[in-house]
Amino acid sequence: MKADQIIRALSALAQEHRLAAYRLLVQAGESGIPAGALAEQLDVPPSSMSFHLAQLANAGLVTQRRESRSIIYSADYAAMNGVMGYLTENCCGGVPCGDSTACLPDPQRKSA
Amino acid sequence: MKADQIIRALSALAQEHRLAAYRLLVQAGESGIPAGALAEQLDVPPSSMSFHLAQLANAGLVTQRRESRSIIYSADYAAMNGVMGYLTENCCGGVPCGDSTACLPDPQRKSA
DNA sequence: TCTATATTTCGATAATTGTCGAAGTATTGG
DNA sequence: CCAATACTTCGACAATTATCGAAATATAGA
Known part of the structure; x- marks a missing residue:
């Protein structure tokens, strides 16, 4: 994964409404949440929410259907x-450290 | 840790030069790197580097001595x-998942 | 097809962020 | 104390990002 992609993802998360939306989505799991419901819960106008969701999608952090x-x-x-993974890469000068961030959707998690 | 603090950290990392600097620092470990050396390695003017390092410090991601x-x-x-940890919190709808991101400085790591 | 619902795109404006030279502040050595 | 080194702060301008109403697009139901 290259730096530019990472920066887009970090930028996407570095915003109040997007971070909040993302966390709701992370907790919602695979069933997801419709755009309108997110706008309502976060008290953000639909057009603004749409803008933010587009940023998250562009960063590859969320999918839409x-x-x-x-x-x-x-x-x-x-x-x-x-x-x-990118942030923790070589995190201790190349020495391996408890670096096993893994998170899979609820229903079908790997046996880590 | 509250959202505002997280946003500052994510914003700090969401920038080309700062992400690069941060990664160098992560790999350098406790010995760290002087401001000037970072500026030189990243080919950024000292005043700009200083600005970026201040952002990282303000976000609590780096320390200076x-x-x-x-x-x-x-x-x-x-x-x-x-x-x-904040990003992975409740990451699978509350179900625990391989969520053990830990990274300690080279010399003195815990036995994870 | 007409209307209501759900969401996105457009466009204009406000706010924040990045850039970097010049000047200012520590620290060291002569 | 003076000059050199290492950084930071200031200030002005450029560039990017956020906000949100109005208009456009897609879908469903009567």
């Missing part, structure tokens, strides 16, 4: 793990 | 772990 009239967003755990 | 005429910066591993 249409379901009837709603667009459901869900967190992409692999992307999050990628970012954290 | 004076050593003669130089100011040595080093990564604060605990802060990094705090940020990652």
Whole structure:
């Protein structure tokens, strides 16, 4: 994963509403949350929420799927793990350290 | 750790030069790297580097100490772990998942 | 097809962030 | 005390990002 991609992900998370939205999505798991519900819960106008969700999607941190009239967003755990892996890379001068950030969607987790 | 603090940390890392500097510091470990050396390695003017290092310090991601005429910066591993913990919190809808991001300075790591 | 719902795109404006030279502040050695 | 070194702070300007109403797009149901 290259630096530019990581920076986009970090920028995406470095904003009040997006960080809050992302965390809700992370906790919601695979079922995800529709854009409108996120806007309501975070008390942000729909157009603003849409802007923020687009940033998260562009960063690869969330995926979207249409379901009837709603667009459901869900967190992409692999992307999050990628970012954290990048930050911890060579974290102790090359010496291996308890560096095993792994997080998979609820239903189908690997046996870590 | 509260959201505002996390946002400052993520903002600090979400910038080309700061991400690069931070990674150098992470790899350098406790000995750290003087401001000037970072500026030179990253090909950034001293005043710009200073600005960026101040951001990282303000976010609590790095610490600084004076050593003669130089100011040595080093990564604060605990802060990094705090940020990652925040991101993975309740990451699978409350179900525990391989969520053990830990990273300690080279010389004195815990037996994880 | 017409209307209501759900969301996005557009566009204009406000706010924040990045850049870097010049000047200022520590520290050391002569 | 003076000059050199290592950094930081200041200040001005450029660039990017956030906000949100209005208009556009997609879907579903009557």
